[in-house]
Amino acid sequence: MIGLGLIGGSLLRAARESGRQVWGFTTSSVDAEAATVDGFTVESGVDGALRLARERDAIVVIAVPLPAVDKTLAAVAAHAPECVLTDVVSVKAPVEMAVRQTASRARYVGGHPMAGTTSSGWAAGSADLFRDASWVLTVEDETDVAAWRDVAQLVLDCGARIVPASAAGHDDAVARISHLPHLLAAVLAAVGADGGDLALALAAGSYSDGTRVAGTRPELVRAMCEGNRGPLLDAVDDALGRLGAARGALASTGSLGATVEAGHRGWQTLQDHRGAPREPGRIDLTAPDVREALLGLGAGGGRIVGLDGDFALTV
Amino acid sequence: MIGLGLIGGSLLRAARESGRQVWGFTTSSVDAEAATVDGFTVESGVDGALRLARERDAIVVIAVPLPAVDKTLAAVAAHAPECVLTDVVSVKAPVEMAVRQTASRARYVGGHPMAGTTSSGWAAGSADLFRDASWVLTVEDETDVAAWRDVAQLVLDCGARIVPASAAGHDDAVARISHLPHLLAAVLAAVGADGGDLALALAAGSYSDGTRVAGTRPELVRAMCEGNRGPLLDAVDDALGRLGAARGALASTGSLGATVEAGHRGWQTLQDHRGAPREPGRIDLTAPDVREALLGLGAGGGRIVGLDGDFALTV
Known part of the structure; x- marks a missing residue:
């Protein structure tokens, strides 16, 4: 987790509660200390945090403000170039473009949790922040479906529901x-x-x-x-x-x-x-037209509420 | 009370609860029947209701929609030309102008209770509708201060607080x-x-x-x-x-x-x-500059919360 503010800090907590091994980095000494006091591992440098991600084939989450994304992506390209990569920035096309330019070998899936942001910082976070929230995950022609599935499982583990959308549509x-x-x-x-x-x-x-x-x-x-x-x-x-x-x-x-x-x-x-009552359905994540199926679900107001083998369970 | 919808019906109830003798008229047979069932006197014609007001020197309240105001004012001019007259229409300058043109001998004070209007009709009303609500009463050069005081007492009896304003300012x-x-x-x-x-x-x-x-x-x-x-x-x-x-x-x-x-x-x-904490104060209703004092109170965000002899009690 690169960035331990409200969203990054909440996601770190929620991911650990779901049984994952987690660690983070932040440029804020206040947030770093608070997270450490709460028993989380906070690396002293972004490079070290990313090298650990590469060693353990972890999902890298960028939870920094938009202006800090480019610098973070440069570190990702240097130290964890092929990891599954996602972000929680509130705008998607600019991040998508920056990833393609800076860290193009990363298996990137854009994300945006639609969760409250009136307070900020680690202290304002909570593992429950994303419960029942909508969480956009982007689907593009370049999207690696296996990576998409990994990020989707993380989102579902946090209690959120996934809305698939293109970056531009989002x-x-x-x-x-x-x-x-x-x-x-x-x-x-x-x-x-x-x-x-x-x-x-x-x-x-x-x-x-x-x-x-x-x-x-x-x-x-x-x-x-x-x-x-x-x-x-x-x-x-x-x-x-x-x-x-x-x-x-x-x-x-x-x-x-x-x-x-x-x-x-x-x-x-x-x-x-x-x-509107919504019909439960399923999308085969191994089908050749999976991207169209996911985008069609989101365009129709549908959400993914679970994963079952090769299938996304939808409402 | 001419008009027994949400606002008129609530005001009729609140006025009776405060110990006043009340009666009304409405063109809606549904509202008329409902008010009668609830034990209120509903006259069968607007003329009769207004003649009764003239006999008893009552306050006439116009609680009809703006498009019906002119017709009601014509009846006021014919049957209760010198009564104290107020209204609860949500716009004030057009009503003020219509009164000057149609029922110019009435001692008119424009009113607008800032109370909810998502439902409508007698059945939606309640004597408590105006409790703690702001209620604008207009102050113009032509305003009869004695009439203003009578209407102010009615508004206070309903549990509302008075915001004095010019019709244009409102x-x-x-x-x-x-x-x-x-x-x-x-x-x-x-x-x-x-x-x-x-x-x-x-x-x-x-x-x-x-x-x-x-x-x-x-x-x-x-x-x-x-x-x-x-x-x-x-x-x-x-x-x-x-x-x-x-x-x-x-x-x-x-x-x-x-x-x-x-x-x-x-x-x-x-x-x-x-x-903001507001200082209690008082305005002498017999002072020559009473209109300026009332308008100054409203322009500063103040309200009248009671009457005491010749004084309006303000916050």
Whole structure:
């Protein structure tokens, strides 16, 4: 485990609880000491941690912020070049590209656990953080299916459910359902505060809900959103187009019918998605079209909840 | 009480609980029958209900949707022209203007209880609906202070706290903290649903929170937002400007710093507003500058929590 913050630290704990042999490295002396006190092995250098991974054919997990990924990948290329490699960074296409350029012999599977990030650091972590969470694992033409299966087992061992997606598909989805919500919350919080104390005195549920994630630490929001620039620009353009159309309709005809009805339909779609009964199924991981089958599952809103021999068990 | 839906029906119950003699009228036979079954007097015509108000010098409360206000005001002008008059419509300047044009002899005080509206009809109401809620009462140059005091006592009797504001100040504030949140929720819900099942499968707290009020019945959202056209256009323009600036910065420099920091400051402002200790005070309702004092209280985020002789008790 390279990086022992909230996500890396939680994953280290969860992996050990599942019976795996684990060790880690972090540049944070605070996190290193805390993890050591909690009885975990923390190597004093990234090189040593990676050489140990090579010796033991371990899965290497990159759990560092996006700006530190390139440097970590260079160390992977030098000391554990052919290990199974995954990461937990919240954006996938840039990491995928960096791996292909820097550590191309690694058997890489991109990952993104959809788990809370309001606190940070080893101390905030817990082995239960990923229980019942969705965890994206990327599927690309280059994906090594055996490596994918190894990482999938690790994710399942942590109590999470796997959503297979392409790196680009993941980045487009999170731009819409995570990064755009953070930007709109920031915009709303600023417009509301500009209304002064009277406006804030009248603020009730719609405003509290709509601005809640503006309370997230700005550096976390920026890292997440700025790292997903292209897909987020598309999502913002979509939002600007819709909000501009609402503005135009309100100014010209006085009607917000199209905007409000489309929003209500979108809201209903989410409720239907969440309430829909899902058929259990299985995907043969040895089939020649396994990548298409995995991507089809994710595109349809399905998840992998277990592995049984050569089969992924799905809902 | 003209109109016996969620708000009117709750106010009728709360007023009776406070020891007042109450009666009502509604065009809904369902609400009329339900209120009658619950032991309330429901007049068979609006004219009779208003004549009774004139005889007894009662407070007339208009609790009908905005489109029905003009017709109700015409009946007030005909049958109870000089009664103390208030309303509970969610937009204030248009009602204020309609009163001046149609029932100008009424001693009018605009009102807006900031209380939940996800359900509707008499059956959804409760005497407790307004407990600890903020309730705007308008203060204009024309406001009759004695009438204002009568309406204030009614509001306090219902367990609510009074926020004094001008009609225009109220409408600007609710555009920012209620109507814009509904529009942004609609936009986000549509952009998210356009991402398909993969996006919805990955949707977590930020998306659920940001889209929650898109579940409100579209006709309620439209009535509220479309009735506040001018102020809402200003708030939407503010949001469009900020979102457009974020888009430009992300595309050109890759930085969302200004947007995210402003949003976080806005969020912090709301927390500070809510957590700030407030000094108890009093406003002399017989003072010549009482209107300025009331408006100053509301503009500073203050509320009236009681009446004591000629004084309004404030926090």
